[in-house]
Amino acid sequence: MNITSLSVDELQAKSRKRFSGRRFVLWQGDMTKLKVDAIVNSANKSLLGGNSMSEVIHQAAGPLLLRECATLGGCEVGDAKITKGYNLFSKAVIHAVGPEYSVEPEGAEEKIKSCYKKCLEICEQYHLRSVAFQLISCGTYEFPLQQGAQLSVDVVTDYIQKNPKSSLNDFVFTVTKNNEVDIFKQVFEGSKQLEEDKEYIEKQKQKELDKHKYKDKQKQKEQEQKKEQDKKQKEQEQKKEKEQDKKKEKEQKDKKKDKKKDKKDD
Incomplete structure (x- = not known):
């Protein structure tokens, strides 16, 4: 089965905004289909998969992604590391390790901010132009959705303000559930920036x-x-009528000839 990639221009976005000339796109779907420079994987400390979305990314990328992740020696909470994209449509995967809010809520917000900032710095380091985020720590780790969505947008806008010459131009915020769409829309529409x-x-x-x-x-x-077509049909019908008229005329002439012949014979 052929899987089609989706560029930022092709996305059926839930919302599209601009900030300082950059594009902010809200999209609902499978981020492994995105044709962007990098997608952000909300990973655990081992970087070897574990949560549902991370497993989807590893499955789509193929075994070489897991092999490269195994060489990185894991990653600390609040940090991020980059790998190739392998079989993905994106060039790279940035693995960000968010805090487990359900276990240790204290300091979680700052660690999540650190994750997003580190992802942006890695993009800058590799001169990437487009990146797709998923909500860090908001799934299995239970960080509040509204707060997480607001935080992700705030960190990106703050980064662009401080780095106006950044190579990054497109930011795709990906969600999978309808309630996540509603929450992100509120954040997008409520933003003054x-x-x-x-x-x-x-x-x-x-x-x-x-x-x-x-x-x-x-x-x-x-x-x-x-x-x-009507003209041709009419011409054909007229031609047919003429042919029929000629045929009738000939039949009449032949009849007359036959009558004359009969009279002559008598």
Whole structure:
């Protein structure tokens, strides 16, 4: 079965915003299908898989990812390490180790902030332009979703403000559940820093306009084709009528000839 990759432009996003010219995209789906420079894996300290999303990433990337992770010697909470993407559509995987909020809530927020910041620094180090995040520590480790979503956006905007020449341009915030979409939308819409992606909106308007123009052209083409078909059909019918008239005329002439012949014979 062929699996299609999805670039940032192709995503059916739940929300699109801009900050300092950069694109902030909220997307619901499987991040292993994303064609970005790096995806962020919310990993445990061993980096060898364990939680559900981490297992999905390892499965999609293939055994070489696990082999490389085994050479890294694990990773401390609040830190992150990078590997190749292998069979993924992304070039790289950044493995960030968030705190277990359900076990040790104290200091969890600062450690999660540290994870996001470290991911951004790694992207900068490798001159990456696009990165897809999943919510760090918000699943199995039970960090509050609303707080986690707000925190992820705040860390990224703060990083861009402090690093205006950053190579990063596209930030995809990926979620899988409907309630996560609702929470992230609230964060996106409630942010005073994020602006509407006017460029994308204009592109979509132009696409719709082009679609309508194409439909109108197709309709006109179909009408012209039908007109041409009707014309041909009418010509064929007229031709057929003429042939039938000629046939009748010939039959009448033949009948007259036969009558004359009969009279002559009498």
